[in-house]
Amino acid sequence: MTAPQTPAPSGSDPKGSEPTSSSPTASQAATQPPASAAAAKRPGRPARAARPNGQWKVDGKTPLNANEELKQIDDPLNVRERIERIYAKEGFDSIPKDDLHGRFRWWGLYTQRKPGIDGGRTAQLETEEIEDSYFMLRVRSDGGALNVAQLRTLAQISQDFCRNTADITDRHNIQFHWVEVESMPQIWERLAAVGLQTTEACGDVPRVILGSPVAGIAKDEIIDPTDIIAEIVRRYIGDPSFSNLPRKYKTAITGHPSFDVVPEINDFSLVPVVHPELGVGFDLWVGGGLSTSAHLAQRLGTFLEPRLVPEVWVAITSIFRDYGYRRLRNRARLKYLMADWGPQKFRQILQDEYLGYELPDGPAPAQPTRSADHVGVHEQKDGKFYIGAAPYVGRTSGTALAGVADLAESVGSDRIRLTPYQKLLLLDVPPGDVDRAVGTLRELGFEAEPGNFRRSTMACTGIEYCKLAIVETKANATRAIQHLDQALADVTQEHKLLPLTLNVNGCPNSCARIQTADIGLKGQLIMNDEGEQVPGYQVHLGGGLISEQRAEAGFGRTVRGLKVPADGVGEYVEKLTRSYVENRDGNEPFAQWALRADEELLR
The missing domain is CATH 3.30.413.10 (Sulfite Reductase Hemoprotein, domain 1)
Known part of the structure; x- marks a missing residue:
């Protein structure tokens, strides 16, 4: 099995040579485009200077566009206080545009589309013309992990504030619609009471961390990353050090051999490996992403001990913050920096500038031998069962989620997981309750024995x-x-x-x-x-x-x-x-x- 690779551009320096006193640093040289050939051919005329990319460590922190200026004027995390103190009391029309179309995202809030506007007008209308006075709200579910109290709270929020809407996204968030700004203080209060948050669910920040939905229970799991994910979330989500990244930053960590967190298309991904001398750990992939210009993540070729994961995550997130391209928003993802540097240079800068030590080389992971979606009935390592069930393309409701919470409680389970495939898993089902659970899930719109296309x-x-x-x-x-x-x-x-x-x-x-x-x-x-x-x-x-x-x-x-x-x-x-x-x-x-x-x- 070969992990995803994207060749480094020709002319890049994969080894990251040491800078000299008369030349730019290795990282500067790797990110400055060459002067145009036409300029070089014109006699007596110097080549035009390269335009800055807005890299903090290369060009300084002067903002080069309105979006960067917005983030520097006021940390978007600060907008929550204004939502609670002003906008929730004075209503939608009291929200200034910089907060509404910018900083609200840091708390999981986007305005949703006004009904009745057809697709032909999407590119023709200004944001103010196409948006409604209602919001789409994402709730983080790092690792996809929920307990019964949390699921029941989400269900009640859906019913009380969101017209009974709820979607399971392909980043295992729960996404609501029809949210009014006046409801947000109550929603946040209810979420906080059960340990949930919308902090940095959107925006130029570390988004929800994908984790294996079967972490800690699968019979074939290689390593359980649950505590690692929890530590990163506890220490760094909502930390102002990472609340102003060039753009969104996606993390995926699994210890399961099925690659069940789509590691190939995330900015920072870990998949499990066993090193012949160092034991169980992770293989590190960096720089994946899709959108309109797709890139596969690249292996850095390192072996990562579990204890080092948070430190290396911080280092790579910091590289993105410090060297990521900020001038043009359509080139502000980590995938573009990786494409320009290449994995060898990226690894060198990671080790030399951010870690201060070398990471050992590591083996590539083995090719998966089973499906990554976990749909169906599967025995856990403790003899109980988990049931993976498919709604239609992630669409569900508060009523259905409440039913799943009741079902879980009735079989003695306190663990529900969401997946990056818009599916739901019920964990810890006793053998004698499996058939009843499968039937009840079906009644609630979750099919554990779906047809191929569902x-x-x-x-x-x-x-x-x-x-x-x-x-x-x-x-x-x-x-x-x-x-x-x-x-x-x-x-x-x-x-x-x-x-x-x-x-x-x-x-x-x-x-x-x-x-x-x-x-x-x-x-x-x-x-x-x-x-x-x-x-x-x-x-x-x-x-x-x-x-x-x-x-x-x-x-x-x-x-x-x-x-x-x-x-x-x-x-x-x-x-x-x-x-x-x-x-x-x-x-x-x-x-x-x-x-x-x-x-x-x-x-």
Whole structure:
């Protein structure tokens, strides 16, 4: 198994040579673009100086755009006091734009989309024209871990303040809608009473930390990172040292061999390995991310002892803060710094400037041998069982969450987990209660024995609530799932098809990870046969993360002109699946077939 790699750009210095008195530092040289060739050829004219990238350690802290200025004028964490003291009392219209469109994110709050604005107007309207006076609110669930009291509190908040809405996101947050600013003090009070928070659930900060949903209970777990995640959250979430990063910063830590936290596409990721001399620890990957320019994380080649994880996390987060690009917001993710430096230079700067010691080399992790979504009934190492169940594309309700809390309590469990695949796990179920638990979960909208497409389909928030979206996602995906699991039931059984991942996104930003799905759908407006503009999707095929089916992560292909109307997703995927079954080579995985197949077979 080969961990994801992105080659360093040509001309970079992978070793990070020592600076001389007449040259920039190694890190400066690696991040300053060369003068243009045209300028170099003009005789008697010096090359134009490179524009600063806004790297604090290179260019200083003078803000180079309005967003950076906003963060320096007032730490966004301070906005909570104003929400509680002023805005919750005086209402939505009292909120100034810098707080509303900027600092509110640091407390998990975004304005949601005003109903009735179609996708064709998304790029035409100003934020103030497209937003409603209600908020989308994310609640952190670091490690995906909840107890019964916490789940019941989330359910009650949903029912009391959010019109019974609740979504499980692909970063295992709980996301609410229809939140009014007047309700936020009560919501925060209820969350704090059970140990939950919205601190830095959004914004240019360390976002929720993905952790294995089966940490501490799985029979095949290599190491339990629960305490490590808890320490990082306790010490550094809400710390002003990291409340002004160039952009969002995503962490994923697992000790399970299935890679169940999508480590390939996070900024900082740890997966378990066993070092021949040093024992059990982690392999470190840095610089992954998707959006409109996808990059896979790269291995630094180091072995990380568990005790060093918080220290190394702080060091890499600090590198991003100090060297990350701030001038252009569309290049302000860690993935761009990693692409320019390369893993060897990144490791050198990590060791020399931030740790003060060298990390030992480490082995690459083994390829997974089982699914990472944990759906179904599985025995724990203590003889009890955990049940992984799928709602439709993460959509649930406060009523359903309350029912899960009641079910957990009735079987003597106090642990529920959310997953990065929009699923829910009930832990610690006694053997005699498994069948009842599976049935009750089904009644609540969580299926432990789902069809292939219900199991493997994800969708982002979409045009229903998101100001950036162009196309509806959740409802379209649900209709497609229901069609596909019925229409392809015989094919799936006859050919023993493994679930094909179907990821549906409402815009190009890839919140639903379209580039890493077997079938990824990117929302856009398309032309129908009558020449009318209608909602639809561009199709990406053959992407995937490291799994039992593929040794390397990779991004899907697009076929010129291949677009699907929003109301035709089920029919297209059915046709495509049948084409795959008829034309594949033996048991060839779908992604492998899709990447090599003639375009006509994919249409």
